[in-house]
Amino acid sequence: MGISMTAQWENIASNRPSASPLSVRVYQGEDLPKAPPLVLYLRGGAFLGSEPGADERPVARALADTGAVVVEADYSSPSHNAFPEALELAFSALSCLNSRRKTYGSAKSLLLVVGEEAGGNVAAGVALKARDLIPGELSGQILLSPMIDPRMATVSFREADRIGMRQRWSDGWGRYLSMVGNFAHPYAALCQCTRLSGLAPALVLTADNDPLRDEAMAYATRLKKAGVPVTQHSFPASSGWTGIYSDESGDWLNPLCSQFKSFVENLKH
Numbered sequence: 001m002g003i004s005m006t007a008q009w010e011n012i013a014s015n016r017p018s019a020s021p022l023s024v025r026v027y028q029g030e031d032l033p034k035a036p037p038l039v040l041y042l043r044g045g046a047f048l049g050s051e052p053g054a055d056e057r058p059v060a061r062a063l064a065d066t067g068a069v070v071v072e073a074d075y076s077s078p079s080h081n082a083f084p085e086a087l088e089l090a091f092s093a094l095s096c097l098n099s100r101r102k103t104y105g106s107a108k109s110l111l112l113v114v115g116e117e118a119g120g121n122v123a124a125g126v127a128l129k130a131r132d133l134i135p136g137e138l139s140g141q142i143l144l145s146p147m148i149d150p151r152m153a154t155v156s157f158r159e160a161d162r163i164g165m166r167q168r169w170s171d172g173w174g175r176y177l178s179m180v181g182n183f184a185h186p187y188a189a190l191c192q193c194t195r196l197s198g199l200a201p202a203l204v205l206t207a208d209n210d211p212l213r214d215e216a217m218a219y220a221t222r223l224k225k226a227g228v229p230v231t232q233h234s235f236p237a238s239s240g241w242t243g244i245y246s247d248e249s250g251d252w253l254n255p256l257c258s259q260f261k262s263f264v265e266n267l268k269h
Contacts, residue, residue, distance in 0.1 A: 024072060025071075026072075027041075037069070037112055041115070047081040048172050052074040058248070075089040087126065112141070114141075117245060120144055120216075124190050126138075130200065131200070139200060140201045142202070144256075149218075156213040156214040165211060231262075
């Protein structure tokens with residue numbers, strides 16, 4: 001594995017007419033394969049963080065060090081974390097990567113979207129829009145404890161108080177859905193989406209003690225029933241997975257990378 005190179009924020013032109021440039025940063029290792037996977041990465045933050053931050057994201061860096069080119073897009077700051085603008089910005093970033101595969105990887109690079117927590121929600125929405133607007137271009141979606149259900153009423157969600165996230169997630173949902181006013185839009189609250197067939201293959205990861213486990217696994221089950229190829233895995237409680245919500249590394253990071261590499265290899269066949 002090559003030496004990591006520090007990722008810096010930069011602006012790239014948006015594919016949307018008269019839209020402001022997109023703020024992105026590119027993570028990659030020193031040694032890349034000829035056709036590295038090209039990953040759009042969408043960070044977490046419970047739809048509350050407004051600044052992209054200078055520090056690298058542990059998940060983005062780890063995936064880059066497996067041999068992928070990871071492009072983190074700032075969907076939060078320009079959109080103020082509100083739907084639908086946050087989703088539109090993320091999809092615009094995916095469209096840019098799709099049209100510039102040779103710039104970041106190669107024409108044969110797989111195109112993937114990865115999101116954690118709030119970013120997992122947006123990543124799942126991006127996969128829906130990709131199916132509808134650029135069918136066949138998105139190779140896979142990787143959802144890391146995605147925020148799927150604004151009702152926050154699952155059995156596993158009882159853990160949210162224990163890790164101090166219940167109010168934060170409630171506030172975040174309120175901000176994200178502020179422009180639509182209810183939980184009905186299927187691209188915003190994925191638990192409401194009934195048209196899931198034809199989506200890109202999915203890798204859904206969570207942990208046994210994760211408050212978002214039940215909604216993540218329920219979404220994986222619904223994807224399977226719709227005929228979408230799905231790989232799902234729940235890490236043990238001892239892995240420290242919930243540190244993902246505070247940008248902490250943990251014992252889960254290396255297994256996550258193994259899951260990612262296996263998922264990518266399966267997409268090639």
